[in-house]
Amino acid sequence: MSEDKKTSLYDEHIKLGAKIVPFGGWAMPVQYEGIIKEHHATRNFAGLFDVSHMGEVFIKGKDSLNFLQSIVAQDLTNLEPSKAIYCHLPNEDGGLIDDIIIYNAKGIIEEIEYLIVINASRIDFNIPHMQKMAQGFDVEVINKSDDLSMLALQGPNAKFIIEKMGISQSEQPKFFTFKSAILNACPVFLTRTGYTGEDGFEIIFEHKYASKLWNEILSYKEEFSVVPVGLGARDTLRLEAGLPLYGHELNENTTPIESSLGFFIPKEKEQNYIGKKLIQGQKTKELPLRRKLFAFIMEDRMIARAEYPVYINDIECGVVTSGAPSPTLGKNIGFCMIEFDKLESSLVSKLNNIQESLGMTIQIMVRNKLYNAKIVKKPFIEKKYNK
């Protein structure tokens, strides 16, 4: 059995009494003092996450833009230096190999055109795919995942902590932009992004600065109530914010439109890209959806969990992709994927119409009994981005 990889902050997690679990080949902290406490601390004050398991890729060479345009569903033509965009990396059939954030790094990272942050669990699929597709382009796909650590500092107090560490609020990058900066005497890339629905930052740097930055941020515990947060609360926070998790809401057999992320797909994109036919066809409604992701709230005290079967009018027609109690709402929430080929066409057309689908009752099977849930709009909470 191969041993799980450890981030450069592993010893810090142990010191803090974290409970460690395997996650995507990594030994990661799932919680420190408790998921609910960490969740509320992030929403109300600030939470610090070790997300060093995430992958980083540098894209270099004169064909960088053309190459990326040929592999993602989004249009990067107007992505100016320092700006970031949430992107989908489809396969030939329009399913997703990964969901990623692309940063235009021109003038920010020496000799590099783009920085890409990718899912830890997809590094071994995503990078070989990109390297294969790079053939024929004057471009280099450089895997930096083993060289860089990453922290996320999220919540309303994040900006005050970053200010204390040397970057005034007016100098801080705006939402979905990044900059190169010196934070507490450590050179970092500072991004205004996150996975919680809160204002906050992600900080990318060489491993040797990890403990120094981690401990410096946590030293603001008294002043700004910042706490370390594990993967447990990371999951409830992203779920409330309506954000998808690869392997749950996203996979190789489902297009981003079917995963209810059509908002992020441009109406038109001139360049051809892998998987374009089905994705653009679904975007323009010329091609039908095969399945669709819905957000739901349980009407009952039962908690829906990933893989639980979903029924509509007593017909089994899908599965829960993620489900958990929402600490903010005090209700049990989740996402489910409904398979349209299991349902009659009148129901499918109702589900295809967002307004008509809202409020519809579905049933979730929990321990062999059906319980009602209502389809709702995502996100479950209001996002607090600093736009």
Place this chain on the structure above:
Amino acid sequence: MTIPEGILCSKTHEWVAEINNEFTIGLTDWAVEQLGDVVFIELPEIGSTFSKNETFATIESVKAASEIYMPVGGEIIEINEELINSPELINEDAFSAWLVKIKPENFQEDSQGLMEYEDYKDEVQ
């Protein structure tokens, strides 16, 4: 936290104790600590019977649902109703927050293989 006297524990982390001639079943402090914040506990109906090792209840933390097994077989004669509305009580004290009381079927035979608390602690640590 007071550990009930004469408590016996199973490998699947349930405890059973005879308290005032009643057989009480709960989940061990070690198991509760592993689960983290408990948000929901589903208890069986009074009058239902379960054999040893059969699932009789479910406990849910924020992250996952876990089944709870009968350390000895028997009929459910009382459930801890307080846990239905305040499942977090089990995080505070796993021994006072008992789950069910039972009328055992064959305690002598079923309790074979259960461990005394000290031995259980040695096993899980």
